[in-house]
Amino acid sequence: MDYQPSAIEKKWRQFWKENKVYKTNNESDKPKYYVLDMFPYPSGAGLHVGHPLGYIASDIFARYKRLQGFNVLHPMGYDAFGLPAEQYAIQTGVHPAVSTAENMARYRDQLDNLGFCFDWDRQVNTSDPNYYKWTQSIFLKIFGHYYDNKTQKATAISDLITIFEQEGNFNVEAATSQEELFTADYWKALSPREQEDILMNYRLAYRKTSYVNWCEELGTVLANDEVKDGVSERGGYPVTKKPMLQWALRITAYAERLLTGLDNVEFSDALKTQQQNWIGRSQGAKVFFEIDQHDEKIEVFTTRPDTIYGATFMVLAPEHELVQHLTTADNKTAIAEYLAYTNSRSERDRMADVKTVTGAFTGAYAVNPASGKPMPIWIADYVLAGYGTGAIMAVPSGDERDARFAEKFGLGIIQVIDQSAHEGAEIGDKVGTLINSGELNGLKVKAAIKKAIYILEEKGIGEGKINYRLRDANFSRQRYWGEPFPIQYDKNNVPHAVTDLPVELPKLDNFKPTKEGKAPLARATDWVNEGGMTREIDTMPGFAGSSWYFLRYMDPENMEEMFSEKAVNYWQQVDLYVGGAEHAVGHLMYSRFWHKFLYDLGFVPTKEPYKKLVNQGMLQGVIEFAYVLKEKQDGQMVFVSADKIQEYEGQEMTQIPVLIDFVSDYGSDSSYLSAEGIEQFRNWRSDYKNAQYITNAAGNLVTHSEVGKISKSKYNVINPDDVVAEYGADCFRLYEMFLGPIEDSKPWDVKGITGVSKFLRKLWALFYNEDQLLVTKEKATKAELKALHTVIKKINHDVEQFSFNTCVAAFMIAVNDLRKLNCHKEEILTPLILLLAPFAPFTTEELWHKLGNEGSIHAYGQYPKHDEHYLVESTVEYPICINGKKKTTATFEATATKDELEKQTLALEEVQALIAGKTVRKVIVVPKRMVNIVVG
């Protein structure tokens, strides 16, 4: 019988389904293990060959753990809210729920086709009201809590209100944007609206004005991704920043815990540093500067309070709230002009152009609290509104940017650090001795920083402070296809929690924003005004549903709770999380934040959601381009073969991606459109129908290949189903693992798959010859046992290391060895297929049954362990080296110790001849490797 993957795979897919082989229970005598994949967004393009890379790896690991006797949770679901479905709806009128359901069904088919061991009874869908009911419920919990810095814990807002009623906010230490202090009497006298405004400064989910990318022409808010060079990606219309009252999550309250928590998880160093940079902790001081003729003070953050004597001017971000207020009459025009200038520059322009120094003087002066000298107050866009306080004290003798600014505008420079004793050191290195700095003179930088903070605190004009780059997360989206907020506003615009959950998305047939630019949900007027109040019409962002889905898998059908205490106490946390590095900061940071919040409230027993994380690299594709002349000729497009473009020198060319199905020798350097391919290409788009095609001598249009993202818009999506149809799912799985280390990005290339395909047929041939089953009960020889145990040792080691490419190589070697030994013995083959079962589930299931076993190999629960006994030789041949150069070889007892080997080596006549007359300095014995004699 030939190896026929399609027949085998169909059979076992059915068997697994009927017998619920992968059903996981929340109760078991076995130890638990939780393997999680980042769930996909079910896009219209379907699954492509890149998606399964991580899924295959985690599937192998899950099956491996199951065979080792663990109770493995390995679920899958869909991150089903998102922009593409909404845009599709706007274009076609198909409701996002409908297109999403279709896409999910397609994904499911494609995933099943690859033989994954997901427990589909636990499927989660973030757009299902039974799921987002709990997302809304968590939001309300966040809304109902503030962060108490004393206990380092989320605490109920009701507790805070009690404190306010008893003693005001004098003793409250919280993560807050509340600056004013107030008494209990003051609090009690406030209107509900005023009280709520204050509470908003404490709530972990709160409303604040933030800026969005607004496109007047499209009448909608755009994501950063949708804005290119200051204009909308669609249509190229201008985009401006528009202030909008939006929900935000106070993730900054958890900055320190998110940072220190990294010490206790197994993430790659690269990922940890990325998260550390994102949080961006820096230690310094906040300092208040008085302003001449004004009551307000300017607050700045500085990491170098020691340089305060060198602060000769101040710079505010153009968006700083005091700018208008401080500007004097004669400077109004200049400031207005500068504000107009910065407003015209997109964020990208501002970032790209670091060299140009710009700014404007407000006419106002602050006072240097240390030296008492006046400091002109300027505005400049090198100071960012979003970082620190949006204002700096400028120390031109210390900071390079301040120096450039002072130089350009002729502002004073005072040297405050003597670095003569520290040649070549930068000020940022925190070395040197303070000069021109009053009481700080003579101190080393580190000591000066401490003393400066002490003095600031003593004078009551500043204090030591830790600043984070991390910003609170914007939590509002002006979209339809997301979780509605469970919030209603009363007539005083005070938000109230809606406790009757879920708040379901109302049905709409138009998903565009309203004419006034309001979010699409404003169209559902009855829904908005239900119950005499006004509903929040924004929806939650994509990261809401994905921030806790791994917990729902533990108890997905629970209608009373998010998940039961029992379930979460059993599964604890994700043991292994596999997913793309593109989520390094966004999703991972937000879900860690939510998890810590739930921990504070006692819902989860662990501080971190993920114990270990593996980032799989991106599988890239080859994009095929056809060259086309920029200028049409006689109204027609002219396509030019890549090997003929020299003939068109001086004429501008552009490249158009070509659907790879038309391309011959796809992916190679010499890919081309044959006459037939050109014909298909002509019929692809009406524009190309009558175009001219300048082909080469062979009549082909040579295309240009580039490695890039696999994407629908690049026409290079390869459906795994097609590969599976040709080679089988097991071959596909093994091949994707064989491509290289799981963390590396690499281009998809089908060239090498024949090698893996051959391997599977060779494996099959160990069992079958034509129709005859070759397997015997004969006792295995020593050589056969050695071949087997070598591979067992290797596989167990590599699977733990997540090194699957080397596993596949080891299998190939084992099968080749057994073929050479003509081994068809059950004693050898049973462990071999057990070993292979995680990698090639269908084939091994078939062979397992052929060996007369019942049930599923994947539920067997006894992964083979290697026995060192079979690997030990009686004698070992050692290379003998003199000073590292191999001179001869000698055979020794395998059991010989290092000392014995050394003695025996030196006793050899041949060796004595080699070292004749020279002094032996030392003998180095590397077990099982070599003996090196160092002479001379």
Next chain:
RNA sequence: GCCCCUGUGGCGGAAUUGGUAGACGCGCUGGAUUCAAAAUCCAGUUCUUUCGGGAGUGGGAGUUCGAUUCUCCCCGGGGGCACCA
């Protein structure tokens, strides 16, 4: 500019973590089989050579008996952050 990762045959990539560099696969070259092709099988395949060897893991130094592996400098590729006070 800063941070992280990375550089090995024609290609994807191995190297037990300092111990025989190039496992395994692709490709290529021979050969067997075949009327022929596909498929399959066997052998070879880092470069160089006067067939003794010699060189060799981006380049240069260093540590070591010994370096793809550790240290420093430089160059190239990828990713992240970005006027961060």
